[in-house]
Amino acid sequence: MSAQIPVKVKVKTVINKEPFELTAFGRYSEKGDSTYLQYDEMMPEGTIHTTVKLKNGEVLILRKGAVDMRLHFITNKKTPGTFSTDQGLMLTEADTKNVTIGEGQVEVRYDLSIQGSYAGTYHMNINYEEVSE
Numbered sequence: 001m002s003a004q005i006p007v008k009v010k011v012k013t014v015i016n017k018e019p020f021e022l023t024a025f026g027r028y029s030e031k032g033d034s035t036y037l038q039y040d041e042m043m044p045e046g047t048i049h050t051t052v053k054l055k056n057g058e059v060l061i062l063r064k065g066a067v068d069m070r071l072h073f074i075t076n077k078k079t080p081g082t083f084s085t086d087q088g089l090m091l092t093e094a095d096t097k098n099v100t101i102g103e104g105q106v107e108v109r110y111d112l113s114i115q116g117s118y119a120g121t122y123h124m125n126i127n128y129e130e131v132s133e
Contacts, residue, residue, distance in 0.1 A: 003029065004027040004028070004029045005027065005028045005029065005130055006025065006026075006027060006028075006130065006131050006132070007025070007026055007027065007028045007037070007039075007128040007129060007130055007131060008023065008024075008025055008128065008129055008131045009022075009023070009024045009025070009026050009037060009039045009126065009127070009128045010022070010023050010125075010126070010127045010128070011023075011024075011124065011125070011126050011127075012124070012125045012127075013122060013123070013124045013125075014122070014123040014124075015120045015121070015122050016120045016121055022041060024039040024040060024041060025039065025131065026038050026039025026040070026050075026128075027039070028128060028130070033055060033056065034053055034054065034055040035053070035054040035055070036051060036052070036053055036054075037050075037051070037052040037054075037126070037128055038050065038051050038052075041063075043066050043067070045066035045067070046065055046066035047065050047066060048063050048064070048065040048066050048067050049063070049064045049065050050062070050063045051063075052106065052126060054101050054106060057074075057075065057099055057101060058072070058073065058074050058099065059072075059073040059099055059101070059106060059108055060072050060073075061073075067083075067084070067085060068082070068083075068084035068085075069081070069082065069083045069084070069092075070082045070083075071092065071094055072094065073094055073096040073099050073108045073110060074096055074099065075096055075097070075098055075099045076096065076097075077096055078093055078094070078095045078096075079093070079094050079096065080092070080093055081093070081094060083114060090114050090115050091114075091115060091116075092112060092113065092114050092119075093112070093113045093116075094110045094111075094112055095110060095111040095112075095113070096108065096109070096110045097109040097110060097111070104127060104128055104129055105125065105126065105127045105128070106124075106125070106126040107123075107124070107125050107126075108122070108123075108124045109121075109122070109123050109124075110122050110124075
């Protein structure tokens with residue numbers, strides 16, 4: 001694993017035209033041909049440790065803690081995932097329309113289904129920049 005670089009992460013997600021924004025401080029690192037962003041989200045339910053893995057135009061988001069979630073995005077593919085809450089484990093499917101990975105930014109557009117039911121259209125932007133500690 002390469003050195004972990006401190007970064008400021010801004011996540012903006014628009015769900016059915018409703019915007020949600022998060023700013024967090026985390027770490028950026030590279031291992032092989034993969035890039036990793038790691039940051040913590042503070043929620044009323046508790047802390048969620050989030051890892052975003054970028055590799056070959058694919059995005060994998062893993063969240064652990066108050067919410068456990070696994071989402072995998074590949075342009076023009078439907079990919080299975082999981083979403084776990086205190087109500088139990090639910091199966092998800094991301095129908096990814098577009099993945100764009102650029103310098104310091106990731107953009108994903110997808111439709112999400114939970115337990116086979118349409119949950120909404122999502123447009124997520126993750127921007128990150130190096131900060132000095």
